[in-house]
Amino acid sequence: MSEDACRADVWLWRARFFKTRSLSAKFIEEGRVRLTRGGLDETRLDKASRPVKVGDKLVFAVGGRLIAVQVEAMGDRRGPPAEARTLYSDLQNSSGGDAAEQH
Template identity: 65%
Template sequence: MSESCRIDVWLWRARFAKTRTLAAAMVGGGRIRLTHNGAQVRLDKPSRSVHVGDGLTFATGGRLMDLRVEALGERRGPAEEARALYSLVAADQG
């Protein structure tokens, strides 16, 4: 298994987007912030990499998601498998 994964692929595998195209649009729209090695950046390209241990912050379904990447995954599996790819740091029920 590789040490990094494209952010659009990871969002799709973790079931935050129904398709990779929608995941790429989330990233391209500047809606995803990545914290890697203590530095936070707003992602601008779907080809950017995400690593285990990185933090992601984004809004989805009217909620602000703040999570930690726990695994990269190898496929888009069932919801239970997708939930194992991240741990929630905080959630704003907004």
Template identity: 75%
Template sequence: MSEADACRADVWLWRARFFKTRSMAARFVEEGRVRMTRQGQETRLDKPARTLKVGDQLVFALGGRLIAVAVEAFGDRRGPATEARGLYSTLDGG
């Protein structure tokens, strides 16, 4: 699996600007607070090193809001917010 095909969950959450630091993202994943759906199979992420692929759907609660997103890209860095928004698309809550 090449780096272009997958990305660590903690790195992606940090690059997508859901968390200020990568360690905060890693702690959030370790606590089992992120659910991932891949090809109809839902699992709870429990390790920050779990890989995400394009098309994976993530659901987690953050700041009192339920966030549901689909992974669209991985990015090469943690860029500005406009760049980060290109890494995911939001899913309707219905």
């Protein structure tokens, strides 16, 4: 993939929403992640290999909590939580706790 796109499962893992890449891939393949690109209609991601790009919006529920984020960066690695939080912005404007590593 190019530098402006990343596999959806890799991005969710790098952003620390899942502890393993295989968990994020399984979650996507179950159709539990919705993507909005360029303000167009929301679509369900059906394959872990689908690309996400900067500006995409993702909505999914983990651990009984709805998460809505906008992709801000791809990231080069799975870094510490502070680094992972720079990969997205929270669309729910909530300042409560970390969404990371719920699974």
